[in-house]
Amino acid sequence: MDRRTFLQLGGITAAGALLAGCKSANEKLIPYLVPPDEGVTPGRAEYYASSCRFCPAGCGILVRVSEGRAKKIEGNPLHPVNRGKLCARGQATLQELYHPDRITQPLKRTGARGFGEFKKISWEEGLDLLTSNLKILKQEKAAGSLALLTPELRGTLAELTTRFMRSFGSTQHLSYELLGFDWLRAADRRNFGQAGLPFYDVAETRYLLSFGADIVESYLSPVQYGYAFGRMRQARDTVRGHFTYVGGRMSLTAASADRWMPARPGSEGVLALGMARLILAESLYDKAALAANGLHVEDLLKGLTSYDLPRVAEQTGLSQAAIAEVAREFAMTRPALAMAGEAVAFQSNVSESIQAVQMLNVLVGNLNKPGGIYPDAGSPDGPTNSFDELISLVEKMRGDQIRTVLIYGDPVHTIPQATGLQDALAKVPFLVSFSSLLDDTALMADLVLPDHAALESWGDVIPLAGTREGVIGLMQPVVTPVFDTRQFPEVLMTAANELGGDMKVAFPYPSYLEMLRADVKKHAVVSGSTDFEATWVDLLRKGGIFKPNAGQVNGYKWSGGTKIPEPAKPRFAGSEKEFPLHLSVYPCTAFFDGRGAPLPWLQQLPDPMTTAVWGSWVEINPKTAAELGISFGDLVEVASPQASLRVPAVIFPGIRPDMVAIPLGQGHREMGRYARERGANPLVLLATIIEGSAPQPAWHATRVRVTRISEKGELVTAGHPQGSYRSDLIEI
Amino acid sequence: MIGTSIDFSLVDSMKLTWLISGLFIVLIAFLAVFAFIYILPLDLRDRSPIQPISFSHKKHAGDNDIPCLFCHRYAPKSTVAGIPAVADCRACHLFIAQNSPEIKKLMTYWENKQPIPWIRVYGVPDFVYFPHMMHIRAGLDCGTCHGNVAAMERITRSVKIKMGWCLNCHRQHKASIDCWTCHK
Numbered sequence: 084m085d086r087r088t089f090l091q092l093g094g095i096t097a098a099g100a101l102l103a104g105c106k107s108a109n110e111k112l113i114p115y116l117v118p119p120d121e122g123v124t125p126g127r128a129e130y131y132a133s134s135c136r137f138c139p140a141g142c143g144i145l146v147r148v149s150e151g152r153a154k155k156i157e158g159n160p161l162h163p164v165n166r167g168k169l170c171a172r173g174q175a176t177l178q179e180l181y182h183p184d185r186i187t188q189p190l191k192r193t194g195a196r197g198f199g200e201f202k203k204i205s206w207e208e209g210l211d212l213l214t215s216n217l218k219i220l221k222q223e224k225a226a227g228s229l230a231l232l233t234p235e236l237r238g239t240l241a242e243l244t245t246r247f248m249r250s251f252g253s254t255q256h257l258s259y260e261l262l263g264f265d266w267l268r269a270a271d272r273r274n275f276g277q278a279g280l281p282f283y284d285v286a287e288t289r290y291l292l293s294f295g296a297d298i299v300e301s302y303l304s305p306v307q308y309g310y311a312f313g314r315m316r317q318a319r320d321t322v323r324g325h326f327t328y329v330g331g332r333m334s335l336t337a338a339s340a341d342r343w344m345p346a347r348p349g350s351e352g353v354l355a356l357g358m359a360r361l362i363l364a365e366s367l368y369d370k371a372a373l374a375a376n377g378l379h380v381e382d383l384l385k386g387l388t389s390y391d392l393p394r395v396a397e398q399t400g401l402s403q404a405a406i407a408e409v410a411r412e413f414a415m416t417r418p419a420l421a422m423a424g425e426a427v428a429f430q431s432n433v434s435e436s437i438q439a440v441q442m443l444n445v446l447v448g449n450l451n452k453p454g455g456i457y458p459d460a461g462s463p464d465g466p467t468n469s470f471d472e473l474i475s476l477v478e479k480m481r482g483d484q485i486r487t488v489l490i491y492g493d494p495v496h497t498i499p500q501a502t503g504l505q506d507a508l509a510k511v512p513f514l515v516s517f518s519s520l521l522d523d524t525a526l527m528a529d530l531v532l533p534d535h536a537a538l539e540s541w542g543d544v545i546p547l548a549g550t551r552e553g554v555i556g557l558m559q560p561v562v563t564p565v566f567d568t569r570q571f572p573e574v575l576m577t578a579a580n581e582l583g584g585d586m587k588v589a590f591p592y593p594s595y596l597e598m599l600r601a602d603v604k605k606h607a608v609v610s611g612s613t614d615f616e617a618t619w620v621d622l623l624r625k626g627g628i629f630k631p632n633a634g635q636v637n638g639y640k641w642s643g644g645t646k647i648p649e650p651a652k653p654r655f656a657g658s659e660k661e662f663p664l665h666l667s668v669y670p671c672t673a674f675f676d677g678r679g680a681p682l683p684w685l686q687q688l689p690d691p692m693t694t695a696v697w698g699s700w701v702e703i704n705p706k707t708a709a710e711l712g713i714s715f716g717d718l719v720e721v722a723s724p725q726a727s728l729r730v731p732a733v734i735f736p737g738i739r740p741d742m743v744a745i746p747l748g749q750g751h752r753e754m755g756r757y758a759r760e761r762g763a764n765p766l767v768l769l770a771t772i773i774e775g776s777a778p779q780p781a782w783h784a785t786r787v788r789v790t791r792i793s794e795k796g797e798l799v800t801a802g803h804p805q806g807s808y809r810s811d812l813i814e815i
Numbered sequence: 816m817i818g819t820s821i822d823f824s825l826v827d828s829m830k831l832t833w834l835i836s837g838l839f840i841v842l843i844a845f846l847a848v849f850a851f852i853y854i855l856p857l858d859l860r861d862r863s864p865i866q867p868i869s870f871s872h873k874k875h876a877g878d879n880d881i882p883c884l885f886c887h888r889y890a891p892k893s894t895v896a897g898i899p900a901v902a903d904c905r906a907c908h909l910f911i912a913q914n915s916p917e918i919k920k921l922m923t924y925w926e927n928k929q930p931i932p933w934i935r936v937y938g939v940p941d942f943v944y945f946p947h948m949m950h951i952r953a954g955l956d957c958g959t960c961h962g963n964v965a966a967m968e969r970i971t972r973s974v975k976i977k978m979g980w981c982l983n984c985h986r987q988h989k990a991s992i993d994c995w996t997c998h999k
Contacts, residue, residue, distance in 0.1 A: 109861060109864055109934050109935045109936065109938075110934075110935040110938065111932045111933065111934060111935065112898060112932075112933040112934065112935040113930045113931075113932060113933070114898045114899060114900050114901060114930050114931060114933065115900035115901070115902075115930065116900060116901045116902060116925075116928060116929075116930050117900055117901070117902045118900040118902060118903065124889055124892055124893045125889050125893055125895050125897045126889065126893035126894040126895035126897075126947075127892070127893045127894070
């Protein structure tokens with residue numbers, strides 16, 4: 084370098100430094116362009132009561148709003164379900180509102196279906212596309228070829244969708260979701276003659292026996308059960324409730340138990356019957372309860388002769404001593420409570436197994452009693468559909484009988500492909516999605532009419548079996564809508580008005596809000612001279628209608644018959660020789676059935692058992708892993724008769740050696756930058772048809788084979804931070 | 816020119832003295848300028864940054880006697896004093912000094928629907944809770960912390976906001992000096 088260049092460079096550096104010196108490093112102070120007119124005071128927060136609609140539990144929430152922006156969500160202390168507590172998923176719904184990849188306005192498909200090529204259109208154009216399509220169906224007398232796919236709905240949303248479909252003239256409304264409690268409703272109806280969901284009084288019980296019910300993670304009303312579990316353990320001075328968990332995989336719930344009994348998958352019913360036999364044989368049962376429910380010891384014992392300890396121990400893979408001990412503890416500690424969960428429900432012998440577990444409750448006489456089971460949970464249950472109805476709708480789509488499908492939710496991701504739903508949807512000429520993010524369903528749609536985020540919506544949220552009190556939680560918008568979106572029920576009402584005739588008559592309301600208010604007016608008690616407006620404002624402030632249970636107990640009795648419910652030998656998809664391991668797919672604490680995947684807080688929430696983040700994994704027992712030559716973090720292939728996928732392996736001692744488990748929720752094709760093509764969706768592995776029988780939702784009855792692929796699993800866990808760090812925030 | 820190297824034999828001793836003294840003078844001048852910038856409130860980086868619009872507090876609060884709370888209207892009821900919205904500035908300047916170049920700048924921001932990116936001069940870190948309303952309610956003059964704003968062309972931080980400074984004033988006024996008063 085010569086002198087001249089040196090001086091030139093020096094000059095440039097000096098000038099650069101001087102210029103940088105003039106620019107302030109201070110923060111910016113950005114004013115409003117136009118001050119908000121709603122009395123917003125910068126720096127002062129407002130709190131709004133609303134309800135969480137993330138999962139069906141329907142907890143009450145309080146949202147802190149500052150400068151017109153929602154900042155934080157906590158539980159509503161007045162809400163009888165969650166009493167001020169809230170789970171991580173509820174807290175994370177804030178990120179749904181401000182998700183950078185939200186659909187900002189209606190989209191119309193331009194490219195080939197499923198390739199994500201869309202054109203932004205106006206609401207007028209979008210609604211016009213929808214109504215003109217529906218008009219054509221009406222004109223051609225093909226109203227029955229319109230289908231509506233939704234998750235399980237309750238309250239006014241259920242009422243509105245039902246009216247919409249009925250007045251249009253179609254019966255094809257399917258209210259179904261993967262983790263729905265269809266099976267529990269069926270069991271309640273059969274065993275207690277009550278068409279709804281039961282309420283388990285965990286807080287007051289002294290001995291809890293859970294057959295695969297993961298009460299603190301996903302079962303029915305996890306926040307309520309978490310709270311109740313804490314009370315069962317610690318709220319009474321002299322009693323610490325005992326907890327035994329039966330199930331092949333150690334979930335967070337199982338890890339909280341005093342005793343873990345990893346029974347063979349599908350053998351839970353046999354275990355329950357084995358315990359019942361011991362309780363009856365040793366006269367530990369509640370005599371009065373048995374008589375009151377029309378059961379006779381001799382008859383029962385006769386039916387149970389084959390369920391002797393050695394046989395039950397052999398079938399379940401548990402020790403005789405442990406079974407006998409738990410049975411005696413369960414029968415001698417009153418009140419005691421037995422509950423059955425998904426691990427039992429999604430087997431081929433579901434009906435008898437659940438009945439056997441419910442029978443244990445009758446034997447210890449805890450029906451309609453504190454610390455026991457109340458067959459009727461307080462809140463009304465909405466119209467739901469069964470798995471069979473899903474299959475029949477799929478058949479209709481295949482047979483070209485369905486021409487338009489309106490889809491609310493993301494069934495393309497959350498319904499197993501073995502049902503054929505995805506392929507059948509691809510054949511339907513016109514698909515409309517109402518998703519607020521471009522999820523897998525919206526990706527397939529011809530028209531996307533984006534819904535508001537939960538924090539921008541009106542609505543009522545009726546909790547799922549989380550309380551015996553009558554609760555109608557209210558949702559109110561806490562911020563003005565961020566984008567040009569419209570609420571799903573509002574869009575249906577607009578379309579109905581546009582179509583006119585019967586449909587217009589079915590909706591005599593100017594807006595969904597008015598329909599909601601009319602419905603609330605029916606349920607709310609307008610006190611004295613105050614008009615409804617005052618009551619409405621008061622209800623919004625509290626978060627909904629909370630009717631304390633006046634202590635009435637409906638004396639439901641056992642209606643399951645005197646015959647012993649003998650569970651058939653569990654059947655599995657895939658031969659044991661070819662596919663030696665049982666597959667368990669479970670809703671993990673972060674994503675539920677997959678709807679939590681787009682939220683980065685939930686992606687970064689380590690799984691409580693494995694500490695894994697940002698991906699999918701398969702849990703393998705160390706013994707099995709050693710046999711297969713798999714070590715921690717290896718990439719493995721999991722193959723079922725249905726499909727195969729690749730995930731990293733987590734060597735996990737809390738699982739039976741003949742079982743592997745994959746969490747649900749990842750493996751989205753799209754759904755925003757945080758969920759896109761991350762991990763794998765284990766639902767593709769599941770089979771619905773087992774040994775030539777009719778399809779059934781036996782999500783825990785598929786066998787798999789695991790083979791090692793390479794050492795590059797890219798697994799990120801707290802203890803083993805190898806792999807790629809996909810977030811700037813994780814630096815280990 | 817063939818070579819670029821300097822033949823030192825040609826530089827005689829007198830020229831060398833000139834060179835050294837010249838460099839010395841330049842150095843002194845630099846130091847003087849730096850000292851000047853440091854002593855006078857011309858600190859462009861931190862204490863008195865150049866703002867996107869050369870807004871004069873002297874003109875508004877001084878010459879025209881507009882009360883502080885006319886624009887910083889949230890101070891009596893919120894933790895933050897607030898700065899006026901662009902619409903608020905425009906409301907007056909639709910009629911006042913429309914032709915000044917700085918007001919034209921303001922109107923350009925408005926027309927582009929852009930907020931003015933003012934640069935913050937006063938601020939406390941996230942771990943400090945400073946409520947304006949409590950200090951206003953205690954009858955403190957804005958100038959106690961913000962200096963004689965009415966005399967400033969460009970806003971300049973007149974105090975060093977350190978904890979000791981806060982504590983001094985809290986002690987004088989018998990305000991709480993419990994840790995949790997501010998660090999909460």
